Amino acid sequence: MLNERSLSVTQDCGDCPIRHRAVCARCESDELDRLEEIKYYRKFEAGQTVIWSGDKMDFVGSVVSGIATLTQTMEDGRTQMVGLLLPSDFVGRPGRSTAAYDVVATTDLVMCCFRKSPFEELMGRTPHIAQRLLEMTLDELDAAREWMLVLGRKTAREKIASLLSIIARRDATLHLKSGGGGPLTFDLPLTREAMADYLGLTLETVSRQISALKKDGVITLEGKRHVTVPDMERLLEEAGDDADGGMFA
Template sequence: MTILEVLHTAPSCGTCPIRHRAVCARCETDELAALDAIKFYRSFEAGQTLIWAGDRMDFVASVVSGVATLTQVMEDGRTQTVGLLFPSDFVGRPGRERAPYNVIATTDLLMCCFRKKPFEELMGRTPHIGQRLLEMTLDELDAAREWMLLLGRKTAREKIASLLAIVGRRDAALHLRKPQGQMVFDLPLTREAMADYLGLTLETVSRQISALKRDGVIELEGKRHVTVPDYNRLLEEAGDDADGGFFG
């Protein structure tokens, strides 16, 4: 996709699909205008690396559409996926010079980017941006703690169900719906990526997805299009209740 095509397809602030959840969610009209002056859009194809760990970052960004993974390479060459970035999630940290993780597009991705230095200056005089970023950081901390529980204590079946619940909840939030009843969404990860993220083998992931399908917890069209007939039942399979969960 060319720069002109990106600009043509990029949403305006008023019609942006992540406006209600992104770092600019609390901004007034004049604050949005200030952000608009320092923003630019970038698109990435599935599989493309946005940022390498250790790279100097001259921008921060919000995911507009698509999903990305945060990965870390260990000394022996093994790669561990340590996080997922969904639409409205924020990439980069004001005040931090270098990226701590690789950021890789799992699907085709559109990012709303802000030049880092002007963004940091804008934060200092725009409390709404700093407040929203703090909220998002605390949500991310809560999610990380929940993920520690998932990886450390849950069974393989519960891990798969938990990941499906996460994706379903985030999809519902993006479309201003409550996660309840029947839910339909596309799974952004391949089974190989799910195995890497959950610390399971590919065979275990495939076996558990087949078991959830056989038991009527989910329905699949192809490998990615998921229907959850009853979201509360999925939460039960995940070991969660209807009021708790991940990545709210």
């Protein structure tokens, strides 16, 4: 999910997504990569569903490129996004055989998968992998809890600002831009509806609040998706975090 640690792993991983440093960054071994026989790629087009909640899931894997979402849906159709999967993020859990969420590709997506049972075996033999996975899972747990605050207590405007902050920060990390005061620029990888599902809002409210932030000079829009943030501090204030501490401490 969206958080700094898993992103810095992406950096580690460099342009070599095949070697699973995301999972095995700390150990010098390449055991995972030797497991050619249980490793395979899967490609998805934007909009395709990777797996449905409740389906049998006989693999685990990580995102190589593209973006996927994890969503939960109630019978009456209300949906809540519970995670955003970025390159290097891991999906699936050892010890469970069915998917707990719908996983949907929002952009074209490449995943690198391992058949589950050999992976589990490997994990039993290789303490580093379990430890690395634990670390990543703890990061995701922190991100999920961060998001609980956003969902439970923030206003619509703050929610939008929080999401934009996170995306801006991710992009800054991915592209190694300076953290200093200069303007930041990025593309929204999500439709208004997907943003609404992430934020627990309606797409109309998302649209209105983005317009409001634009009107107030917090952001600039070029087209519907390309965002410029002239002053990151300002955006963080709008998000309800203190400028330096808080969410990104």
